[in-house]
Amino acid sequence: xxxxxxxxxxxxxxxxxxxxxxxxxxxxxxxxxxxxxxxxxxxxxxxxxxxxxxxxxxxxxxxxxxxxxxxxxxxxxxxxxxxxxxxxxxxxxxxxxxxxxxxxxxxxxxxxxxxxxxxxxxxxxxxxxxxxxx
Amino acid sequence: xxxxxxxxxxxxxxxxxxxxxxxxxxxxxxxxxxxxxxxxxxxxxxxxxxxxxxxxxxxxxxxxxxxxxxxxxxxxxxxxxxxxxxxxxxxxxxxxxxxxxxxxxxxxxxxxxxxxxxxxxxxxxxxxxxxxxx
Numbered sequence: 001x002x003x004x005x006x007x008x009x010x011x012x013x014x015x016x017x018x019x020x021x022x023x024x025x026x027x028x029x030x031x032x033x034x035x036x037x038x039x040x041x042x043x044x045x046x047x048x049x050x051x052x053x054x055x056x057x058x059x060x061x062x063x064x065x066x067x068x069x070x071x072x073x074x075x076x077x078x079x080x081x082x083x084x085x086x087x088x089x090x091x092x093x094x095x096x097x098x099x100x101x102x103x104x105x106x107x108x109x110x111x112x113x114x115x116x117x118x119x120x121x122x123x124x125x126x127x128x129x130x131x132x133x134x
Numbered sequence: 135x136x137x138x139x140x141x142x143x144x145x146x147x148x149x150x151x152x153x154x155x156x157x158x159x160x161x162x163x164x165x166x167x168x169x170x171x172x173x174x175x176x177x178x179x180x181x182x183x184x185x186x187x188x189x190x191x192x193x194x195x196x197x198x199x200x201x202x203x204x205x206x207x208x209x210x211x212x213x214x215x216x217x218x219x220x221x222x223x224x225x226x227x228x229x230x231x232x233x234x235x236x237x238x239x240x241x242x243x244x245x246x247x248x249x250x251x252x253x254x255x256x257x258x259x260x261x262x263x264x265x266x267x268x
Contacts, residue, residue: 003163005185006140009214011260019258026231027216027262029137049216051139052186075259077211080143082161082183097160124153125209126145128161 001090007083007113007131008046008053012066014075016045016058023047023054037110042066044110055081055110079117081129087114090130094118106132135224141217141247141265142180142187146200148209150179150192157181157188171244176200178244189215189244213251215263221248224264228252240266 013019023029029047036043041064045056057078059067069078084090087106094101100122106114112134120127147153157163163181170177175198179190191212193201203212218224221240228235234253243249246268254261 001162003161003183005183006143009140009143011258013258022257026228026233027137028135049137049139051217073207076254077214077260080211083185094160099160120210123156124145124147126211 001093002085004083004085006052007081007129008055009077010055010057010079010081010129012069012075012078013056013058014070016043016056019075020045020056023056029054033111035110036060039107040064040066040109046110079127079129081115081131084130084132087116087130087132091116135227136219138217138219140186141215141263142189143211144189144191144213144215144263146203146209146212147190147192148204150177150190153209154179154190157190163188167245169244170194173241174198174200174243180244213261213263215249215265218264218266221250221264221266225250 024031024047029049032046032048034045041059041061043058043060047054057066091101100119102117102119106116109115109131113131115129115131118128158165158181163183166180166182166187168179175193175195177192177194181188191200225235234256236251236253240248240250243265247265249263249265252262
């Protein structure tokens with residue numbers, strides 16, 4: 001598969017109002033967009049360095065993956081996302097190699113990217129997302 | 135301060151021999167370098183996507199920051215590093231803003247970068263490194 005770069009880093013935060021100013025005003029990274037991703041139960045607040053984005057993730061309900069992560073580990077880096085040329089090719093290749101991907105078909109994530117996640121069991125403890133630009 | 139991009143993502147691993155093949159052979163990210171950083175007590179094994187690097191970190195002694203992180207949280211993403219134009223300007227600015235930087239002067243990290251760390255207390259739970267290219 002062809003990795004094109006680090007697309008973003010997903011960071012679980014408790015409260016965007018309290019936690020976003022560090023990224024926005026202290027590190028001074030340009031704000032890109034803010035949107036609700038319904039099927040993930042999160043608000044994503046995205047900042048773009050121009051060479052990799054920061055995606056702050058605030059849970060919108062107590063059953064969401066981010067809420068569960070926060071319960072177990074607290075706020076912090078949740079996942080890394082790599083841009084790939086073709087998400088369907090990547091999924092096919094990973095499955096052939098016996099890598100544990102969380103779904104057989106890509107879903108649509110923030111900013112309309114087609115995405116899939118790789119289970120941390122297959123990566124040495126890191127939740128890895130792959131994404132194809134819309 | 136001027137952030138130029140995500141320089142790398144630091145990932146704590148138990149055993150490079152066991153954990154590096156995922157990044158090298160499955161994600162197929164180009165290997166860049168491997169070096170011991172004595173004063174951090176780690177071996178760094180670096181892969182470059184061309185748009186952000188992956189720095190795998192294996193502890194060389196049980197007192198190292200990575201060994202302590204592994205003890206508390208297990209293998210996984212340890213820190214994110216941003217490239218800055220000027221590390222001394224960044225440190226000065228952060229201190230004026232009351233941000234908890236871990237040292238007043240930069241130290242020399244992997245690949246000869248001048249680096250400083252920001253305490254997770256000041257960032258909402260993320261260990262943030264800033265680095266200036268040598």
